[in-house]
Amino acid sequence: MSEKKRIPTSDESFVWKSPFSALKSVELPPSPATRPDPKPTRAVPAAPKKDRGRVDIKRQTAHRGGKTVTVISGFIGMGLAEKEALATEIQKACGAGGTVKGGSIEIQGDKRVEVARILTHAGFRPVFAGG
Secondary structure (H helix, E strand, O other): OOOOOOOOOOOOOOOOOOOOHHHHHOOOOOOOOOOOOOOOOOOOOOOOOOOOOEEEEEEEOOOOOOOOEEEEEOOOOOOHHHHHHHHHHHHHHHOOOEEEEOOEEEEEOOOHHHHHHHHHHOOOEEEEOOO
16 A cells, blocks of 8 residues: 655654745846836826716606615716716616616616716716705
């Protein structure tokens, strides 16, 4: 029978041969943090956001089985594809579902504050409307 090599658990001394001991003498290349930057980056000023108009943010529960929905309406000059892209961004940021219906974006839950922050960042002027 072949005898298995075992590490003794008694008080006997054991010589451990580390497989990584050869790496002690290897010189590593400098990390990116210590490497000099070939081109210094210039601070690019942020372009001012253009005013894309006022949008209304409403909280609705009527005819939804008691569930709360945040409705964003009042988009002017915005195509369906752009509304769907904005709705997807809002859904990801809020961690909620939603849809685009009849020219407005509906987000599940009362997410008015998060939606207002995203719309402000996108260049809109959000206004809380209704209750």
